[in-house]
Amino acid sequence: MTTILITGASSGIGARAAALLAQGGATVFGAARTTSAISELEGVTPVPLDLTDERSIRAAVDTVVEQAGTIDVLINCAGYGEFGSVEETSLTDARHQLEVNVLGSVGLIQAVLPGMREAGRGRIVNVSSLAGEFASPLGGWYHASKFALEALSDSLRGEVSQFGIDVTLVQPSYVATDWHDQAMERLTSASSDGPYASMATAMRTYFANPALAKQFSSPDAVAALIVKAALTRRPRTRYRIGPGANIAVALSTLLPDRAFDALTRKQFGYA
Numbered sequence: 001m002t003t004i005l006i007t008g009a010s011s012g013i014g015a016r017a018a019a020l021l022a023q024g025g026a027t028v029f030g031a032a033r034t035t036s037a038i039s040e041l042e043g044v045t046p047v048p049l050d051l052t053d054e055r056s057i058r059a060a061v062d063t064v065v066e067q068a069g070t071i072d073v074l075i076n077c078a079g080y081g082e083f084g085s086v087e088e089t090s091l092t093d094a095r096h097q098l099e100v101n102v103l104g105s106v107g108l109i110q111a112v113l114p115g116m117r118e119a120g121r122g123r124i125v126n127v128s129s130l131a132g133e134f135a136s137p138l139g140g141w142y143h144a145s146k147f148a149l150e151a152l153s154d155s156l157r158g159e160v161s162q163f164g165i166d167v168t169l170v171q172p173s174y175v176a177t178d179w180h181d182q183a184m185e186r187l188t189s190a191s192s193d194g195p196y197a198s199m200a201t202a203m204r205t206y207f208a209n210p211a212l213a214k215q216f217s218s219p220d221a222v223a224a225l226i227v228k229a230a231l232t233r234r235p236r237t238r239y240r241i242g243p244g245a246n247i248a249v250a251l252s253t254l255l256p257d258r259a260f261d262a263l264t265r266k267q268f269g270y271a
Helices: 012-023 054-068 091-119 140-163 179-191 197-208 210-215 219-231 245-254 257-268
Strands: 003-007 027-032 044-048 073-076 122-127 165-172 238-241
Touching (some): 003 012, 003 054, 003 091, 027 054, 054 091, 091 122, 122 140, 122 219, 165 219, 179 197, 197 210
Parallel strands (some): 003 027, 027 044, 165 238
């Protein structure tokens, strides 16, 4: 039986993925800072985890190994979006974004790899975003975190394949969760009153438009893709999901930078 540790399992995509994995017969440990909601997921064992605390990361991995003997699959699903202009976002907030979205994930990877190497097999699934392929204004630190996760995943894949370990990325575009509400709260906190206020207003208006919902993937669809990335015998290196996801990545690559900048400004309604 496959033993899986998944972060961000208290809500949203992580909770749905954890439930699907357990329904499929895997031994699933769901990790989050607050575990009460995880306890309600049938077949999922809650594990306390603070991604900004190295001791908590090590304790979470030790807990799973003590109870299950091994970790076959690590799914890094936890994360949030720090939005606001680069100028106005405090370095404290920027550090926290990188601690949660990047360094916490890497800490877990470092903790599970010795056991995977000893077993001669394993799978690491990093839930990234299309935001890891190209950047737009007012999301610089979130984009930076996902660019970093993409680069680290690519490097890691080349390093650990010799030990029978796979590394794969899942890249959702917009997803119908409360993630965007939280991101807009961060944007308002950082940039609602300063020199970038008009851009912040335009971005909030864009995400508040009901028509945008047509471009959102459901959490269940993203969770199902994560399960596929975790369990399929020969995983792809990247799994994208969302209407127009591949086209967006292609445009970011093929268009000149300033042309893509203009396209982004038009999309979000910036002056």
